[in-house]
Each structure stands twice: as C-alpha cells, then as structure tokens.
Amino acid sequence: MHELPLTKSILEMAIKYAQRTDSRKVVTIVLRLGALRDIKKEWIQHYFNYISKGTIAEDAEILIIPDPIVCRCNDCGKDFEIDRDGYACEEILCPNCSTRNYTLISGTKFQIEGIEVI
Ligand SMILES: [Zn+2]
Missing domain, CATH: 3.30.2320.50 (hypothetical protein PF0899 fold)
Structure with missing residues (x-):
C-alpha cells in the first residue's frame, strides 16, 4: 500500500x-x-x-x-518502447540490432x- x-x-x-x-x-x-x-x-x-x-x-x-517504459540500446543508440508485461520476461532484444545491451531510460x-x- x-x-x-x-x-x-x-x-x-x-x-x-x-x-x-x-x-x-x-x-x-x-x-x-x-x-x-x-x-x-x-x-x-x-x-x-x-x-x-x-x-x-x-x-x-x-x-x-502514463510514462512509457523506454530503453536505449548501448550498441546502436536506438530508443525502443516495451510494454510492461514484456519487461517482466528476459527475452527483450533491441529491435534494431538484437542485442540485450540496453539501459532503461524511462518508466x-x-x-x-x-x-x-x-
Ligand atoms: Zn541496438
């Protein structure tokens, strides 16, 4: 609470x-x-x-x-939004270069x- x-x-x-x-x-x-x-x-x-x-x-x-969940890829610099349910699982990849190397910048x-x- x-x-x-x-x-x-x-x-x-x-x-x-x-x-x-x-x-x-x-x-x-x-x-x-x-x-x-x-x-x-x-x-x-x-x-x-x-x-x-x-x-x-x-x-x-x-x-x-609502403030969306946005990540920034550390490899290619692309920002991408993910939904809340998606964030709970481990399989989120950068949509541009398919890396897992990204940082949460909003959410x-x-x-x-x-x-x-x-
Ligand atoms: Zn990338």
Whole structure:
C-alpha cells in the first residue's frame, strides 16, 4: 500500500501550490506515472478523496499520464518502447540490432506535471 504516502505528498504539494498562488481551490492535478511503478491509479484518487476532505484540494481530480517504459540500446543508440508485461520476461532484444545491451531510460517516473487552481 505505498499509494497512501505518495498520495499524501501529492496533496501537500497541491495545497502549497494553491497557497502560494492565492487560490481558492485545487481543481485538477496532473500526474506523470511510470509504467514500472507498481501503483494502482484508482487507489490514488480514492486515497486523495479521503485525505483531502476539508482542505483546499477537496474534490480535485487527478489526471494520470502514463510514462512509457523506454530503453536505449548501448550498441546502436536506438530508443525502443516495451510494454510492461514484456519487461517482466528476459527475452527483450533491441529491435534494431538484437542485442540485450540496453539501459532503461524511462518508466519509473512519479511527478506532478501540473496543478490547476481557481
Ligand atoms: Zn541496438
């Protein structure tokens, strides 16, 4: 259940932002979430609704932009995207030169992209 502490940090950031910008209400929070993060989206909204009650961010909607899993081949330099299920198995090869020599460059992000306030 690591969604709860993450959701708390989202709420704190949203409230701070609203205070800093002299806003009355947080409407939307845009979140970028890496596909490799084992986080259940619906739990984030669920926890958020619960812990934001009575705050300036109550009823805010959380929009989640999935961050794809992207690897960069160390041999030919090509970037290629793989799906989450594919990542679990060992047989991923560079589609360009068929090597296994690559580095993960995207897919683990957890960051707030934007906060909409009124
Ligand atoms: Zn390659």
